[in-house]
Amino acid sequence: MRRRRRPTVLLGLLVLLLAGVVGGYWYERPLLRTGTGYAAHNACAVTFIAGRGRPESDLPPNPLVPVLTTRVTDGEASTSIAGLLARQSATYDRATGCTLGGVEKDPDPAPIPPFGAAPLESQAVPKADPATEALLDEAFGDDLTDAARADLGTRAVVVVEHGRVVAERYADGFTRDTPQLGWSMTKSVTNLLTGRLVLEGTVKVTDAGLRPEWMDDRSRITVDDLLRMTSGLAWDETYDLGTPITRMLYDERDMGAFVASQRSAHPVGTYQQYSSGSTTLLCSVLGAKTGASTSLVPSRLLAPLGLRHAVMETDGVGNPVCSSYLWATPREWAAIGQFALQDGVWEGRRLLPEGWMRESTTVKAVAASEEVGYASSWWVNRLPDGTLVQPSLPADTYWMQGHDGQRLFVVPSAGLVVVRLGFSPAMSGRDPAVVPLVAALASTRG
The missing domain is CATH 3.40.710.10 (DD-peptidase/beta-lactamase superfamily)
Incomplete structure (x- = not known):
């Protein structure tokens, strides 16, 4: 009789362990999402705004780096933990930069006027004094x-x-x-x-x-x-x-x-x-x-x-x-x-x-x-x-x-x-x- 119950006991322990893991993840999920969101936003911005190819070296470090998986595709960067958990994606737009989850924007009634003069932009720089x-x-x-x-x-x-x-x-x-x-x-x-x-x-x-x-x-x-x-x-x-x-x-x-x-x-x-x-x-x-x-x-x-x-x-x-x-x-x-x-x-x-x-x-x-x-x-x-x-x-x-x-x-x-x-x-x-x-x-x- 005891032998028949052992699989049931083990199954129960496994269910409890799984529940603990899942519960622990959901408890920590908001904290973990700040890490994946940080990495996704940085990868998107450095790639599409700055036009540089190494986001991991361009902005401050992330303590979750050893377990993060980041993928950059056309106009988007996505980061998760081990490719599975707490996934966040940042979407690029020329007007609004990189936004986690993209921008839910209604038509903005304020028109953007023509760009004015940029006097510093075109100046040639003479060789500086020693x-x-x-x-x-x-x-x-x-x-x-x-x-x-x-x-x-x-x-x-x-x-x-x-x-x-x-x-x-x-x-x-x-x-x-x-x-x-x-x-x-x-x-x-x-x-x-x-x-x-x-x-x-x-x-x-x-x-x-x-x-x-x-x-x-x-x-x-x-x-x-x-x-x-x-x-x-x-x-x-x-x-x-x-x-x-x-x-x-x-x-x-x-x-x-x-x-x-x-x-x-x-x-x-x-x-x-x-x-x-x-x-x-x-x-x-x-x-x-x-x-x-x-x-x-x-x-x-x-x-x-x-x-x-x-x-x-x-x-x-x-x-x-x-x-x-x-x-x-x-x-x-x-x-x-x-x-x-x-x-x-x-x-x-x-x-x-x-x-x-x-x-x-x-x-x-x-x-x-x-x-x-x-x-x-x-x-x-x-x-x-x-x-x-x-x-x-x-x-x-x-x-x-x-x-x-x-x-x-x-x-x-x-x-x-x-x-x-x-x-x-x-x-x-x-x-x-x-x-x-x-x-x-x-x-x-x-």
Whole structure:
């Protein structure tokens, strides 16, 4: 009798084991999908936007790499675990970049105007003077060992002085026409986009009641709070599997709605905490106010500045991912910096409210802050008490800053814009050899 029951017992144990495995997978599936979504999006963007063939070496590492299977076909990249589990696919579109699951977009009523002049794009670059050449060599790590130079990872440097490109250099495999991802430099671009809408009267920085479902203290959050990271919404910017930032970017169709669903962790306007969620939420709000989504950034910013190669990627419902996903060539990034330097005047036409950059690069006091020198989506050198974040740089310097060493410095007193793009995960938060470059250039051009 016992012998007859043994297969039944073994079968029962097998069923329990299988149930445990399946249950464990479904429990961990949201976390795993952030890993496969990350890999699929990166493979799609690097291949189809940047036109490069090695996505695994172009963007930050993924802890699931040993078990991932990625396939790139015509206009799509798909990643799964071992070819079976947590599959995610990113689809490429020229207007919206690479989007996980593709974009569910209705016809966008906002037309994209003809692209304007791009004065930096066609400029020939004279041979830089020896001192500047030496600074570029240092920024590319020419004096380092091969391993240290690879860790530094500089891919492009462009120097613009009084509206003229005076020096530039690119790493092997990259050219002036290679779009590169700005990561969080995109947040500063969102500040400029907001200024465009303020000038046309569509938005005020004091606007509140930004989401219809916010019936509590969150209804007091303003556009300015989202620009300055003082919304008080709970957030974790740690780039790890399953955190809010990776879940937003790699497992949410409507990123703005996901951020809006976060609880309040601090009273509005009292606590400054860096949050990619705040900026992405802001662009969904701006899209709702303008009646535009996929055309919002091209129509209001890219076209007027003549940025023909730039792509602002969107989420699954067509809203731009304004925290992280602007791709542009190095000279296009420099043009954005020049636009800020000129306080929003481009080819003789005012596109931002007068004084917008002065206000945007002024740090406002809050009760508590985790961020030293963060203003309205720009990092600034001069703090409210007059001390300098980077003592070697002029006091009026401000900059964009993105993941893995993306930097764009603006020095108004020297008429200077410096762009540094690269892939520097080994730097672990250290400055990727660009502050000395900017300091030396500013000292000779002030």
